[in-house]
Amino acid sequence: MHKDDTWQYCLSSENIDEAIGTIISFLENNGVEGEEATRLRLIFEELLVAYKNKFGEECRFDLKKRKFLGRCRVQLYVESSVLDPFSSDDEDYNLLRKLGADSKSECTWDYRNRVNIISVVPRKKIRISTSIMTLVAFFLAIGVGFLCESLSESVNRNMLKGYIEPAFDTIMGIITGVAGPMIFFSLTWGVCAIGDVETLSKIGKKMVSRFMVILMSLSVFTSLVCSPIFRSVGGGVTEFKFSDLFGLILQIIPDNMIKPFMEGRTQQIIFLAFVFGIVLLILKEKVSTFTKVVGDLNEIMRYIMSLSNVLIPIMVFLGIFKIMISGNFSVVVKSWKVIAVYLAIMLLLAMAYTVCVSVKYKTKLSVLVKKAHPAAIRAFTTASSVAALSLGMESCEKSFGIDKKIIDFGMPLGNTMFKPAVQTAYVTIGFGMAQLYGVPISPYWIVVITLTCFLLSLATPPIAGGMSMCYAILFEQLGIPNEAIGIALAINVILDFTMAGINQYCLQLEMTALAGSMDMLDKDVLVKN
Incomplete structure (x- = not known):
C-alpha cells in the first residue's frame, strides 16, 4: 500500500x-x-x-x-x-x-x-549538547559580568536598558509563545496514546488515577516542606480564604478555547488538552484522520521546540549577565539551597517507594534496589527516561514479575505522565526563586504553585527542552521576574540527570504496586534475588 x-x-x-x-x-x-x-x-x-x-x-x-x-x-x-x-x-x-x-x-x-x-x-555535523552550552553560557555570563564591574554605572545601565533587556524580552516572548501549543498537543496526544476506551476502562482508569493522586500528594508535600524553608522577604502573609481556592478551581475552566492560548493560562490549556484527548479517545474510529493530525501537530511542535532550544543558552547568558551588572550576584550564590532541598526530597521519595513496596510484598529492600537500579542508572547517565524505557520494561517483566499487559501499556504512558522528580523540581525551584526575588509567598500563592506544578508535570514532554518552556509559563503564573529563568535553567541542567534516574526508579516500583493491586503480579518472581 x-x-x-x-x-x-x-x-x-x-x-x-x-x-x-x-x-x-x-x-x-x-x-x-x-x-x-x-x-x-x-x-x-x-x-x-x-x-x-x-x-x-x-x-x-x-x-x-x-x-x-x-x-x-x-x-x-x-x-x-x-x-x-x-x-x-x-x-x-x-x-x-x-x-x-x-x-x-x-x-x-x-x-x-x-x-x-x-x-x-540525519544531520551534517555533531552539535554540542544544549546542556553543555547552557552551563558554558552560565559561567561565561558570570565572568563577563565581573569584567563589566570595571565599567561606569552609566555604561552598564545603558547596556542593560538598550540591549540586554530588549533581547531577553524578545527571547522570552518566543519561548512563551511556543510553550502553550506545545503543552496542549503533547498532553492531547498523550491521552490519545492510551489506545482505546476499553483499555482505559480496564487498566488506564486506575493507572491514571494513581498517577494523579500520587503526583498531587507529592506536590502538596513538597510545598509544605518548602514553605518554612523558603520564606519570602518581599511581603507579608495574607489571610487565606476558601473563596480564593474556589475561584482558582473555577478559573481552570476557560470562557472560550482561544483565550487561554492568547493569555498564556496554563491550567486552562491543560484542561482543554485533557478534554480534547478524551473525546478523541472515545470517538477514535470516527475521527481517526483528525487524531492523526493531532499526532502530526505534536511532532511539529516538538520540532519547533527543538529549534527554540538554540535560544536557551542565549537566554541563560542574558539572564545571568543582567543579574550581574545589576549588582545582584548574591541571588546566584544563594540558589544552592534549592539544589539541596530538591535532592533531600528525592532521596526521601526513593526511600519511601522502596520501603512501601518492600513491606507490602515482603521483599528485601536490597532485592528491590538491585532489580530497579539498572534502568535507573541508564536514565541517570543519559539524562533521559526515554533512553531507559526499554530496559525498564524488560526489568518489570523479568525481574519484578509484572504482567506484560500492564507493562506494554503502563510504562510508555508512565514515562509521559508520571514524572515525580520533574514536579518536585518545579515546586522547589519556584519556591527558591520566589524567595530570592522577594515575591510574597502567601497561602493562596502556595495553592497556586501546588496546583500549577502538578498540572505542568503531567503536560511536560519527556524530551530535551520540555521543562525549559514550562519554567517560562510557571514563573508568569507565580509573579516571579523573567530574569529568574536564567538561574532556573542552570539549576535544571545540574538536576537533569537526577530527575531522569529518579523518575525511572519510581516508575518501576509504581508499576509493581499497581500490578499487585490488580492481581497481575507474580510475587514469586518479585521476591527472588
Whole structure:
C-alpha cells in the first residue's frame, strides 16, 4: 500500500530490500552521502532483520519519510511487542548499537500504543549538547559580568536598558509563545496514546488515577516542606480564604478555547488538552484522520521546540549577565539551597517507594534496589527516561514479575505522565526563586504553585527542552521576574540527570504496586534475588 509517502510492508526479505532502497534513495536525494549513507543503510538493514527474526515475516511495518524545513526524517513503525535494539543488552544487537553510536545522525526509539517507533534524523555535523552550552553560557555570563564591574554605572545601565533587556524580552516572548501549543498537543496526544476506551476502562482508569493522586500528594508535600524553608522577604502573609481556592478551581475552566492560548493560562490549556484527548479517545474510529493530525501537530511542535532550544543558552547568558551588572550576584550564590532541598526530597521519595513496596510484598529492600537500579542508572547517565524505557520494561517483566499487559501499556504512558522528580523540581525551584526575588509567598500563592506544578508535570514532554518552556509559563503564573529563568535553567541542567534516574526508579516500583493491586503480579518472581 502506498499513500502520501507511506508504505506498509510485511517483513519478508523482498520487502526489506525494497524498503532499504526507498530509504537510501530518499536520503541521497537530501544530501546524505558517502560513509554516513552506508552506515544508515546498515542501520536500517539491521533494524528490519532484528524485528523479522524476533517477530517473524508476518509482522507488518510502516515506513514514513518526511522533509520539513530542510530537515529530513525516516521513521519505522513496527506493530509488535516492545523491542529496542539500540539499548538491548542482547549480543545479537552489538553491531546495531555500534552503528548507532558511530552515526552522525540522530537515532531514537520509542514505544507508543503497542508500536515500536524508530526515528532517524540525519544531520551534517555533531552539535554540542544544549546542556553543555547552557552551563558554558552560565559561567561565561558570570565572568563577563565581573569584567563589566570595571565599567561606569552609566555604561552598564545603558547596556542593560538598550540591549540586554530588549533581547531577553524578545527571547522570552518566543519561548512563551511556543510553550502553550506545545503543552496542549503533547498532553492531547498523550491521552490519545492510551489506545482505546476499553483499555482505559480496564487498566488506564486506575493507572491514571494513581498517577494523579500520587503526583498531587507529592506536590502538596513538597510545598509544605518548602514553605518554612523558603520564606519570602518581599511581603507579608495574607489571610487565606476558601473563596480564593474556589475561584482558582473555577478559573481552570476557560470562557472560550482561544483565550487561554492568547493569555498564556496554563491550567486552562491543560484542561482543554485533557478534554480534547478524551473525546478523541472515545470517538477514535470516527475521527481517526483528525487524531492523526493531532499526532502530526505534536511532532511539529516538538520540532519547533527543538529549534527554540538554540535560544536557551542565549537566554541563560542574558539572564545571568543582567543579574550581574545589576549588582545582584548574591541571588546566584544563594540558589544552592534549592539544589539541596530538591535532592533531600528525592532521596526521601526513593526511600519511601522502596520501603512501601518492600513491606507490602515482603521483599528485601536490597532485592528491590538491585532489580530497579539498572534502568535507573541508564536514565541517570543519559539524562533521559526515554533512553531507559526499554530496559525498564524488560526489568518489570523479568525481574519484578509484572504482567506484560500492564507493562506494554503502563510504562510508555508512565514515562509521559508520571514524572515525580520533574514536579518536585518545579515546586522547589519556584519556591527558591520566589524567595530570592522577594515575591510574597502567601497561602493562596502556595495553592497556586501546588496546583500549577502538578498540572505542568503531567503536560511536560519527556524530551530535551520540555521543562525549559514550562519554567517560562510557571514563573508568569507565580509573579516571579523573567530574569529568574536564567538561574532556573542552570539549576535544571545540574538536576537533569537526577530527575531522569529518579523518575525511572519510581516508575518501576509504581508499576509493581499497581500490578499487585490488580492481581497481575507474580510475587514469586518479585521476591527472588
